[in-house]
Amino acid sequence: xxEMTYRDALNAAMLQEMDRDDSVFLLGEEVAEYxxxxxxxxxxxxxxxxxxxVDAPISELGFAGLCVGAAMAGLxxxxxxxxxxxSFLALDQVINSAAKMLYMSNGQIPVPIVFRxxxxxxxxxxxxxxxxxxxxxxxxxxxxxxxxxxxxxxKGLLAAAIRDDDPVAVMEGELLYNVRGEVPDxxxxxxxxxxxxxxxxxxxxxxxxxxxxxxxxQAAGQLAHDGIEADVLDLRSLRPLDVDAILATxxxxxxxxxxxxxxxxxxxxxxxxxxxxxxxxDDLDAPVARVTQADVPMPYARNLEQLAKPGAKAVVEACRxxxxxx
Amino acid sequence: xxxxxxxxxxxPGGVAAPAAQGGPGxxxxxxxxxxxxxxxxxxxxxxxxxxxxxEEAYAIGKIGGFCHLxxxxxxxxxxxxxxxxxxxxxxxxxxxxxxxxxxxxxxRAAMAELFGRADGCSGGRGGSMHLFDPSxxxxxxxxxxxxxxxxxAGLAWAxxxxxxxxxxxxxxxxxxxxQGAFLESLNMSAIWRLPIIYVVENNGYGMGTAFPRVSVTxxxxxSGACGIPAHTVDGQDVLECYRFFxxxxxxxxxxxxxxxxxxxxxxxxxxxxxxxxxxxxxxxxEVESQTKERDPISLLRDRMFEAGLLTPEELQAHDNRAQELxxxxxxxxxxxxxxxxxxxxxxxxxxINDRGRLFLDGxxxxxxxxxxxxx
Ligand SMILES: Cc1ncc(C[n+]2csc(CCOP(=O)(O)OP(=O)(O)O)c2C)c(N)n1
Ligand SMILES: [Mg+2]
Numbered sequence: 001x002x003e004m005t006y007r008d009a010l011n012a013a014m015l016q017e018m019d020r021d022d023s024v025f026l027l028g029e030e031v032a033e034y035x036x037x038x039x040x041x042x043x044x045x046x047x048x049x050x051x052x053x054v055d056a057p058i059s060e061l062g063f064a065g066l067c068v069g070a071a072m073a074g075l076x077x078x079x080x081x082x083x084x085x086x087s088f089l090a091l092d093q094v095i096n097s098a099a100k101m102l103y104m105s106n107g108q109i110p111v112p113i114v115f116r117x118x119x120x121x122x123x124x125x126x127x128x129x130x131x132x133x134x135x136x137x138x139x140x141x142x143x144x145x146x147x148x149x150x151x152x153x154x155k156g157l158l159a160a161a162i163r164d165d166d167p168v169a170v171m172e173g174e175l176l177y178n179v180r181g182e183v184p185d186x187x188x189x190x191x192x193x194x195x196x197x198x199x200x201x202x203x204x205x206x207x208x209x210x211x212x213x214x215x216x217x218q219a220a221g222q223l224a225h226d227g228i229e230a231d232v233l234d235l236r237s238l239r240p241l242d243v244d245a246i247l248a249t250x251x252x253x254x255x256x257x258x259x260x261x262x263x264x265x266x267x268x269x270x271x272x273x274x275x276x277x278x279x280x281x282d283d284l285d286a287p288v289a290r291v292t293q294a295d296v297p298m299p300y301a302r303n304l305e306q307l308a309k310p311g312a313k314a315v316v317e318a319c320r321x322x323x324x325x326x
Numbered sequence: 327x328x329x330x331x332x333x334x335x336x337x338p339g340g341v342a343a344p345a346a347q348g349g350p351g352x353x354x355x356x357x358x359x360x361x362x363x364x365x366x367x368x369x370x371x372x373x374x375x376x377x378x379x380x381e382e383a384y385a386i387g388k389i390g391g392f393c394h395l396x397x398x399x400x401x402x403x404x405x406x407x408x409x410x411x412x413x414x415x416x417x418x419x420x421x422x423x424x425x426x427x428x429x430x431x432x433x434r435a436a437m438a439e440l441f442g443r444a445d446g447c448s449g450g451r452g453g454s455m456h457l458f459d460p461s462x463x464x465x466x467x468x469x470x471x472x473x474x475x476x477x478x479a480g481l482a483w484a485x486x487x488x489x490x491x492x493x494x495x496x497x498x499x500x501x502x503x504x505q506g507a508f509l510e511s512l513n514m515s516a517i518w519r520l521p522i523i524y525v526v527e528n529n530g531y532g533m534g535t536a537f538p539r540v541s542v543t544x545x546x547x548x549s550g551a552c553g554i555p556a557h558t559v560d561g562q563d564v565l566e567c568y569r570f571f572x573x574x575x576x577x578x579x580x581x582x583x584x585x586x587x588x589x590x591x592x593x594x595x596x597x598x599x600x601x602x603x604x605x606x607x608x609x610x611x612e613v614e615s616q617t618k619e620r621d622p623i624s625l626l627r628d629r630m631f632e633a634g635l636l637t638p639e640e641l642q643a644h645d646n647r648a649q650e651l652x653x654x655x656x657x658x659x660x661x662x663x664x665x666x667x668x669x670x671x672x673x674x675x676x677x678i679n680d681r682g683r684l685f686l687d688g689x690x691x692x693x694x695x696x697x698x699x700x701x
Contacts (some may be wrong), residue, residue, distance in 0.1 A: 033606055034534035057504035057540035058471045058532055086470065089505070124390035124442070126453045128469035264686040295687040296674050300391060300453030301442035303664045 002185055007177040009151035010040050010116075013158035014078060016187060018048060021076065024162055025052040027067055028080025028117075037082045038118065038177050064090035064115070068098045068167075071113040076162060081117035084133035084171060091136065098167040099142030114161045116170035119147070120211055120261040121298055123175075124305055130298035132262030134209075137169040138238045139266075144168040144192060145238045147210035151181035153236055156190025164192060173211035193240030197249070201229030204319045205249040207272060208259040209235040212310070216259050219315035230319060238268060246272060247280050254285040255322040259315055264292040286322040291315050353635055356565050360635050364644070366404050366564050367630065370623045371648040373400040373424035376433055379652045380423065380440055380454075384599045388660070389440045392469075393454040394421040398594030401622035402527055403428040405567025406495060406589070409575055410463075415485070417465040417478045418497035420455035421527075425497065430462030433655035443662035450665040451673070463492075471532075472498065472505030475524070479511045482520035482584075493578045494522045495571075501532025503548045504540055512552040512584070519583035523574060524549070526586075527561065529593040534607035549586035561591030562622045565629075592616045 004012070018024045025048075030037045032045040032055040045053045056063040060081065067077035081087040087094070098111045115137075121130035138145045144166050148154040154172065161168035198213055199220050206216040213234045220230040231249045235242060250256050256276055258269030273288040294308040320326040353360050377395045384393050396403065399421070407416055407428040416429045426436050431447050439446025440454050447459045448467070456467040465481060468474040478496030485492045502508060503526060515522050528545050530537055537545065546556045559570050567589065574585055594617050596603045604610040630636035675684055683690045 030534055033539075037533070055535060055539065057535075058501045059504045059506065061506050062504075089470070089507075124453060125392055126456055126469065127451075128455070128473075129392065292687060294670060295685040295689065296671055299451045299665070299670070300448075300456070301450035301665045302390060303667060304442075304450070304670055307667050307670055 001182040003180055004151055004183050005177065006148075006151045006154050006172070006179045006181070007038065007040050009155040009181075009183050010158055010172065011042060011044070012183065013155040013162070013188075014041070014044065015047070016155075017159055017162040018044075018052065023074065024076045024078065025054065026078045026080060027054040027056055027063060029056055029058055029082050031055060031080050036080070038174065040172075040177070041080070060086050060089035061093060065093035065097065067113055068093050068101070068111055071098070071111045071167075072101060072109050076112045076114075078114045078116060078162060081115060083129065083174070084117050084119040085129050085131050087115065087117070087133065088136075094137065094143065094167070095140050099140040102166070103142060110165045111167050112165045113167050114158070114170055115167065116158065116161075117172060118174040118177075119171040120173055121293075121305075121309060124300055124302060125298075126300040127297035132260065132293065134171060134238060134260075134262060134268055135266060137171075138268065142167065144240065145171065146192060146236060147171040147238060148236060149173075149176065149210050149213040149234055151179065152183045152188070153190055153196070153234075155183050156188045157192070157236060159187075159189045160192050163189065168192070171210060176211050179214075190236070192237045193242055194236065195242035195245035196234045196236055197231060197245070198234045199230065199232035201231045202252055203229045204255045204257065204323055205231040205233060205253045206257050206259055206315060206319065207233045207235065207246060207249065209238060209268065210261065212259050212261055215310065215312050216315060219312040219319065222312060222316050223319055228319065228323065228325075241272075241275075243275060243279070246276065247283075250276055250280045251283050254283055255319075256284075257289045257291060257315065257318045257322060259291045259310060261293060261310060263295055264290060265295070267292055286324065289318040289322050291318050353633070355629055355633050355635065357569070358565055363626070363630055363635055364640070366408070366568065367623070367626055367636070367641075368644040368647065369404045369408070369428070370400045370564060370626065371644050372433070372651060373403055373427060374623060375645070375648040375652040376423060376427065376436070376655065379437070379656050381595075381599070383437075383440065383656065389454065390442070391453050391455075392420065393440070393599040394597065395595045395599070396421050396424045398617070398621065399527055399529060399561065399591045400424055401564035401567050402497075402525070402561050402589055402591060405564040406497075406525055406571045408568055409572035410495060411492065413463060414492045414575070415463045415465055415481050415494045416497070417474045417481060417494065418467070419471065419474060419499060419502065420467065420469050421499070422457055422467050422497075423454070426457040426459070426464050426467070429459075429464040431457060431459045431464055433651050434658040435459070437652075437655035437659040438662045441659040441662065442664065443659055444665045445658070445662035449669075472502040472507045474498065475502065475505070476507050476511045478522055478524070479515050479520055482515065482522035483518065485521055486518070491579050492521070493575055494520075495525060496522055497525045497527055499532060500526055500528040500530065500537050500545055501535065501540065502526075503545060508548070509552070512549055512554055512586070515584040516552045516554050519581070521578050521581075522584045523571070523578055524554075524584065524586045526588050527591055528588050529591050531593065531597075531607065533597045533601070534605065536607060544588070546586075546588040554584050554586045556586045556588065558588040558590065561589035562620045562625060564622055564626055592620055594621075
């Protein structure tokens with residue numbers, strides 16, 4: 001184990017995979033000469049040269065499509081979006097090309113591509129730069145989606161995503177890049193579709209993904225002061241979704257809260273809540289609660305932004321509510 | 327002139343317009359009268375001081391998020407927006423503080439927005455990248471590279487649709503010409519002969535990428551494929567810019583269709599407040615030589631000194647005035663209230679329907695429970 005930042009863990013995953021497979025390359029804005037807008041690709045240009053670490057023009061639709069085309073030809077592109085907000089320009093190629101190519105071609109043309117970059121809000125970046133983009137991707141059959149919340153998962157999930165033969169979106173977090181944690185040395189791959197119980201409690205299940213696991217753990221700490229012990233289940237992977245792990249925690253606690261950074265309408269929590277009520281209705285002692293961003297575009301002003309973001313306080317309240325303590 | 331600056335909406339534009347026929351009168355330069363020259367100098371000083379104040383405020387955490395300064399590029403705010411009519415329209419990207427002021431947003435309202443306060447021109451919701459005030463013809467402040475380009479075409483479309491004689495000035499950075507929306511927008515503007523001037527603020531870099539690394543042709547060549555006339559101007563020479571845009575605005579107003587301007591300029595600061603001024607992508611030496619030799623304010627100042635049209639005392643007076651206005655803007659912003667938390671859900675929709683639930687975060691249910699309208 002080595003302690004490193006989430007940023008360096010992502011970097012380590014790309015080195016691990018690029019060392020073992022020449023068909024893997026990194027393309028995106030500022031990834032080469034500038035070492036990445038968030039320095040995730042530091043040193044990679046020097047190590048692999050311009051053939052494999054490529055600065056793209058600000059042409060998201062074009063370069064995402066180019067990467068999809070390269071994947072159709074058998075390469076394994078890692079297509080970096082400076083942030084997933086900008087990937088909205090590229091969604092046509094993600095949804096209309098990458099997600100459907102294998103199906104339309106009757107299985108003849110796989111698209112082994114990774115789309116990666118930060119999703120969600122950082123600090124006061126305002127409406128166009130603070131969006132949780134998970135559901136746009138998870139909605140489309142044909143796309144897989146992971147959202148690592150720790151350095152170890154960042155390395156392991158990105159590596160698995162690169163090895164996967166389907167399009168995989170790897171959603172990171174700007175506020176996660178400096179987070180430090182222990183990361184296994186040597187080859188480290190975390191399989192897609194396996195959730196991780198980040199905290200074992202037993203009274204209530206906080207289910208979440210990505211950056212929000214830290215908010216969930218904070219809330220769990222506060223609940224513990226009042227003698228309430230929460231499970232914190234980190235899905236890690238939204239598609240494939242580890243349904244067994246979800247059902248197991250609900251069977252143990254009989255109460256679930258889904259926490260996510262995005263908006264409520266058709267959010268990840270809506271899907272998970274629907275699944276729980278379908279498959280674990282008899283286990284439930286309370287309706288599944290959800291904690292999301294306020295249903296507004298992210299405001300700039302600090303006080304409004306704080307109000308709009310889902311925080312530990314709201315999670316604690318939701319947990320108390322499903323425990324009928326509120 | 328900045329001394330005659332009034333609150334937003336009162337002045338015909340942020341920049342007092344030099345008389346159109348300002349011929350080569352006694353004691354002018356290149357057809358600009360003494361008064362006009364002083365006006366442009368004062369205006370650019372105001373922009374510079376405003377950005378410096380923003381820089382200071384950012385450093386002490388009064389401004390957050392991304393903040394992109396226009397320092398070094400001020401001649402394009404004064405020289406391209408200055409000649410416009412107050413009912414003409416401007417739309418631009420996120421490096422827009424001075425352009426907003428040039429179009430008539432007060433330094434107070436702009437600074438308050440940067441501070442995220444209720445009296446900001448976007449009520450504190452937008453921040454540095456999203457200044458808006460359609461009442462002075464300023465349509466923002468857009469954060470997605472190239473996102474404003476089709477919007478500009480739409481503004482111009484609406485002008486033509488209504489039979490107006492206004493024009494739209496649509497700014498973008500050099501890196502934005504690589505967005506697909508750029509080509510699509512220019513083509514539509516050309517086929518429909520929209521009254522729009524596209525202005526590329528060509529500062530040579532998109533973040534850390536020099537333009538030649540992402541294009542094998544010059545910026546100027548990019549509009550040719552759509553049949554839109556292209557021009558290149560010295561974006562550091564405010565007098566050249568002013569005369570050029572003054573004439574071009576009238577041509578476009580007269581029905582000449584879209585035009586495309588490559589304005590060559592330079593960014594004196596880092597891409598945003600969180601980026602270094604120089605680095606692997608450009609040398610400190612390059613930046614120093616640009617700031618020394620190509621500062622739009624020094625260039626005008628020196629020409630005025632040489633022509634005997636400016637004394638050190640007058641320069642000092644202009645600068646004092648600019649600093650006063652900016653200090654006042656900071657005071658105003660600092661004492662403006664933070665937005666009322668109760669307004670969080672305001673303006674998500676223009677119309678709150680009587681039936682059905684618009685917000686899914688529990689807010690409507692809460693309101694109903696407390697007896698308030700489920701708005
Ligand atoms: C679609 C999109 N991609 C990437 C970004 C991140 N980004 C913000 S500014 C910028 C560089 C733009 O450069 P340019 O258009 O030349 O304008 P300048 O900053 O030089 O004024 C980039 C890549 C963005 N905001 N939007
Ligand atoms: Mg530029």
